[in-house]
Amino acid sequence: xxxxxxNPRHLVRRRGQExxxxxxxxxxxxxxxxxxxxxxxxxxxxxxxxxxNIIDESGMPKxxxxxxxxxxxxxxxxxQQVVRGDSAAYFCASSxxxxxxxxxxxxxxxxxxxxx
Amino acid sequence: xxxxxQSPQSLIVQKGGISIINCAYENTAFDYFPWYQQFPGxxxxxxxxxxxxxxEKKEGRFTISFNKSAKQFSLHIMDSQPGDSATYFCAxxxxxxxxxxWGLGTSLAVNP
Numbered sequence: 001x002x003x004x005x006x007n008p009r010h011l012v013r014r015r016g017q018e019x020x021x022x023x024x025x026x027x028x029x030x031x032x033x034x035x036x037x038x039x040x041x042x043x044x045x046x047x048x049x050x051x052x053n054i055i056d057e058s059g060m061p062k063x064x065x066x067x068x069x070x071x072x073x074x075x076x077x078x079x080q081q082v083v084r085g086d087s088a089a090y091f092c093a094s095s096x097x098x099x100x101x102x103x104x105x106x107x108x109x110x111x112x113x114x115x116x
Numbered sequence: 117x118x119x120x121x122q123s124p125q126s127l128i129v130q131k132g133g134i135s136i137i138n139c140a141y142e143n144t145a146f147d148y149f150p151w152y153q154q155f156p157g158x159x160x161x162x163x164x165x166x167x168x169x170x171x172e173k174k175e176g177r178f179t180i181s182f183n184k185s186a187k188q189f190s191l192h193i194m195d196s197q198p199g200d201s202a203t204y205f206c207a208x209x210x211x212x213x214x215x216x217x218w219g220l221g222t223s224l225a226v227n228p
Binding site: 004006031033035040041042043044045048056058059091095104105106107108110 | 150157160162165214215217218220221
């Protein structure tokens with residue numbers, strides 16, 4: 001059973017460009033979470049999605065950031081008009097449908113975004 | 117405001133020793149407390165987790181101790197090995213809201 005997959009692993013964008021980060025959850029998992037990690041810091045929750053629904057986006061910046069998890073295909077975290085402060089590691093996690101509240105989350109290897 | 121406070125920031129232990137990392141939380145609604153291990157350039161990996169209905173959970177060399185009244189929990193790594201050298205994160209989650217709140221991490225170095 002493949003783990004959580006993220007691509008690309010490394011992404012370089014110039015200021016003002018768009019960044020698209022992809023996450024394929026583990027097989028059988030329908031819950032996806034996105035986190036951001038700055039150097040020397042812990043992870044910060046961004047958004048929690050189920051198939052075709054955003055459940056909790058309380059950690060998402062109000063502007064330029066959006067996320068989706070379509071019925072088919074990977075979850076996408078989209079950052080428009082990137083700025084240097086967006087440079088970070090972005091991690092996706094997934095959890096299975098059968099777990100209860102606060103179920104175990106399994107993380108992908110992350111996408112390291114660098115904005116030049 | 118840091119809802120989950122983790123200490124120490126860094127830790128050096130000799131091979132065979134015990135590594136102890138502590139976390140304290142504020143929100144009494146938290147009911148799930150996982151520990152994650154992260155190696156450089158990798159994603160966090162779930163190590164062990166506990167819920168407030170038990171005071172201790174052990175899996176191999178890793179033990180979580182949980183003190184509900186003090187709102188504290190800790191990770192103990194017995195017989196620490198150089199391969200345990202990594203950054204360890206505690207986290208907390210509450211109810212149906214699955215988002216995890218993370219500590220800032222502890223960088224553990226186990227000397228051979």
